[in-house]
Amino acid sequence: MIIGVFGTILFPVGNSIVGLRVNKTFGEILSMDLNEMVIFAAVVENESFTASAKILGLSKSAVSKQVSRLEDRLGIRLLNRTTRRLSLTEAGAIFFEKCQTVISVAEQAEQAVSRLSNVPRGLLKINAPMSFGIKRMAPLLAAFREQYPEVKIDLVLNDQVIDLVEEGFDVGIRIGRLMDSRLMAKKISSCKMALVASPSLFKEKAIPIVPAELSGINFLHYSYVSRASGLKLVGESGTVNIPVKGDFTANNGDFILSAVQEGMGFACMPTFICGDLIRERKLVKILPEWEIDNDHAIYVVYPINRNLPPKARVFIDFLGSFFTDIPEWDQ
Numbered sequence: 001m002i003i004g005v006f007g008t009i010l011f012p013v014g015n016s017i018v019g020l021r022v023n024k025t026f027g028e029i030l031s032m033d034l035n036e037m038v039i040f041a042a043v044v045e046n047e048s049f050t051a052s053a054k055i056l057g058l059s060k061s062a063v064s065k066q067v068s069r070l071e072d073r074l075g076i077r078l079l080n081r082t083t084r085r086l087s088l089t090e091a092g093a094i095f096f097e098k099c100q101t102v103i104s105v106a107e108q109a110e111q112a113v114s115r116l117s118n119v120p121r122g123l124l125k126i127n128a129p130m131s132f133g134i135k136r137m138a139p140l141l142a143a144f145r146e147q148y149p150e151v152k153i154d155l156v157l158n159d160q161v162i163d164l165v166e167e168g169f170d171v172g173i174r175i176g177r178l179m180d181s182r183l184m185a186k187k188i189s190s191c192k193m194a195l196v197a198s199p200s201l202f203k204e205k206a207i208p209i210v211p212a213e214l215s216g217i218n219f220l221h222y223s224y225v226s227r228a229s230g231l232k233l234v235g236e237s238g239t240v241n242i243p244v245k246g247d248f249t250a251n252n253g254d255f256i257l258s259a260v261q262e263g264m265g266f267a268c269m270p271t272f273i274c275g276d277l278i279r280e281r282k283l284v285k286i287l288p289e290w291e292i293d294n295d296h297a298i299y300v301v302y303p304i305n306r307n308l309p310p311k312a313r314v315f316i317d318f319l320g321s322f323f324t325d326i327p328e329w330d331q
Contacts, residue, residue: 034106036070037099039063040078044096047086120310121150127164128173131253131273132298133157136329137173144318151311159224159251164303170312171302175270176225183301186316189323192330193292195231196274196283197266208286211235211242218265219246220256231268232293239293268292275329298323 042052043063053060071078078092088096128137133155141153156169164172165182178185197217208214211233221227221244230243246265250256253273260267261277266286277283300319302312 034102036066036073037102039066040070041096041099041103043067043079043086044088044092049086118310119150120148120314122309122311123152123154124171124311124315125154125156125169126171126173126315127156127158127162127167127169129175129253130157130159131257131270132173132175134254136272140319140322143322144315147318148311148314151315159253164301170309171300171315174299174301176296178299178301182304184304185299185301186320187297188300188319189298189327190325190330191294191296191298192271193268193294193296194271194274194278195266195268195286195290195292196260196278197286198261198263199282199284200263201266202284207284211240211287211290214242214244214266214286218248219244220259220265220267221246221249222253222256222267222269223249223251227268233287233290234293235287235290270296272298272327272329 046052049060049063053063076091077089080087175191230241232241256267278285300316
């Protein structure tokens, strides 16, 4: 055990206690150079400064100085030196045993990290938008885990764009335009948009057949996308910009989808959210011959890092193979 900041390291030896006087702070003790321990252990194992220096690729004087510096640091002699042989003092024998333990633990730590650098394993932290994560990522992650069982997943869903680097994420899913220059990005799929409403919304009025008729319908607004300039639609007759207004805003796509189903108004939504309900005829696609003008796509993003861990690298590649440019929700 260690007594005091300036005190004595006590080692039990049989029925007695041997103390090494250490006039160092805890910080200085913990920052002890591991090289000193390695060199000291080599000298003891080879019973020679000369032989140890040859094995370590150092000069005999450098090895001798390191051991002397170690003894000065600890405040006690570790080796008995004669012209014929070296032998351990009682304190030296104790310290040698501890050095072997420390060196062994250090080697194990290096081996563990080395294995992580070659084999996909460990905790993979993923950030993704809420609606996309809920609707589309469960099958993806199930297939990924089946292929890479040693990778554990920590998925955080959040519609706000967070700082991947600051928050410690390995990868993120981003939908829309990319802004953060500190991130690498790989497109994994297109992201089409659709104007949708509930059939109940049109029981008393006709479904719009021209863009101008949208202005009379309540627009359900997703708060993380600005529609201040209205909706830009592209059709055979060209491009039109339609102003929209409404009395409902929410920061979650699934909630807006529920509001649309309740007949509260129409919305401009990604098809990965509403595509299934359009196919099931539970939602009406308004102005199907018009396209929403947008340059949005679905990307996987990750910090710029030359040493991308295997768990992240294989996940990025897996995403690229799992999704296609025409995803299943648009087929």
